[in-house]
Amino acid sequence: MEQTIQKRVSVGGGSWVVVDVYGDPGAPGLVVLPGVMSDAFAWRHVASAVSAWPSVMVVNRRGRAPSGPLTDTYSLRTEVEDLEAVLDVFGDTSAVFGWSYGGLIALLAADERPLRRLIAYEPVMRPFGQHALPDLKAARENEDWDTTVDIVNRKITGLDPARIEALRADREVWEALRRLSAPLYDETLAVNEPLPATLARRADHVDLIVGGTNRGIAPYGTAFDDIRRRVPAATVHELPGQGHLVHLEAPTQLARLIDTLAG
Structure with a gap:
């Protein structure tokens, strides 16, 4: 539909x-x-x-x-x-x-x-994601969305480093992930x-x-x-x-x- x-x-x-x-x-x-x-x-x-x-x-x-x-x-x-x-x-x-x-x-x-x-x-x-909360908080305070995306992919979901680099190489995809990562610390805190x-x-x-x-x-x-x-x-x-x-x-x-x- x-x-x-x-x-x-x-x-x-x-x-x-x-x-x-x-x-x-x-x-x-x-x-x-x-x-x-x-x-x-x-x-x-x-x-x-x-x-x-x-x-x-x-x-x-x-x-x-x-x-x-x-x-x-x-x-x-x-x-x-x-x-x-x-x-x-x-x-x-x-x-x-x-x-x-x-x-x-x-x-x-x-x-x-x-x-x-x-x-x-x-x-x-x-x-879920509790161990990454200090790093997510620091990244949010610095408005460092590249690091935020890296934290969720590497420390929380455990993606293979090669796949993370492939995501980073796709500018459109990476920019979308950066944009969606802004509320990540608060949402992970709520999950816990x-x-x-x-x-x-x-x-x-x-x-x-x-x-x-x-x-x-x-x-x-x-x-x-x-x-x-x-x-x-x-x-x-x-x-x-x-x-x-x-x-x-x-x-x-x-x-x-x-x-x-x-x-």
């Missing part, structure tokens, strides 16, 4: 989020919540390929243009309230898909409001906030998805296992041959799996 409109949603603290709507803007559909180092634009191919819902709403979380700033009071609670504001605007929507940090936010929101279906791809939680023992208690059905190349492997596979223990009734799915960046590397394959979970 094609993108039809953008909708600006006012949220707390003088900020706002912009939602890219695909398909019929008047029909209930699926809300997609990206995570760290990602924005709504990066999810356009997934949203376009989803066909089981009449509409797909991709949230551009605060901290990335054209949405508003994080604000000084930013926390994990801020993100939950932002998602709830989006769900209030799209009132007939009862299905949410969250990726990575977006998955954690969605799971917490489903502790507070009923959701018919919640789908989360490799949601993360503490201690304490969580309740059980998540998504008000969701009718929860599907947790792990990429086949990450299963059981730090940091994403081990974070996934930690989340799974907090959602004991969840149905677990594995997407063979895929890793954390599935929305960039296999968007159609991910969309097809999401479609199968629409029932």
